[in-house]
Amino acid sequence: MYFLSKELFFPPVEEANDDGIVAIGGDLSPERLLLAYRSGIFPWFDDDEPILWWSPPERMVLFPEEFKVSKSMRNILNQDIFKVTYNQNFRDVITNCSTIKRDGQQGTWISEQMIEAYIKLHEMGIARSVEIWQGDVLVGGLYGIDLGHVFCGESMFSKVSNASKVAFVSLVRKLKEANYKLLDCQVHNSHLESLGAREISREDFMGIIKKGQ
Structure with a gap:
């Protein structure tokens, strides 16, 4: 297991342990976070743990052209119940994501430290x-x-029925229009699987990540 110092560095993702942990420690500076994502790595840890950096052996992804929108969801979108905006209230979105209650979870991995780190990335035009x-x-x-x-x-978060689903559909449609290769969903989720997401190998994921750099 690699323990990070102040040096801006990550080991190759192939050196991750069986669970997918690549490294421990370091910081959440914008430079390190950007290097992590460009290297196929993401942070995920509880507030009482050191920073854990992950690259799972199987990556859950959604290719925009494989996205499935149900008939009921299309009806909701056609009713214009919701208004959709982009990058207008990043702080409120990430704060709500950190406080919303989720089934089977005691707390949240989105600490105040992470909120401030991602807000800095948003100010740089990287977090959206x-x-x-x-x-x-x-x-x-x-x-x-x-x-x-x-x-x-x-x-994502939702305070009323279907709100987060509308956000997801809106995002995927926007990504498809802009010819994005994929939406990284990180780890398996049965709901996302029902929408067309699937697991690919770490090797295949890294090939797609590196093609755009």
């Missing part, structure tokens, strides 16, 4: 958000890292 509104009220959204050819989804 989708906001879902009902009137003037923010009711859902998502955020992630934009690498220009791959969007690395991080988290």
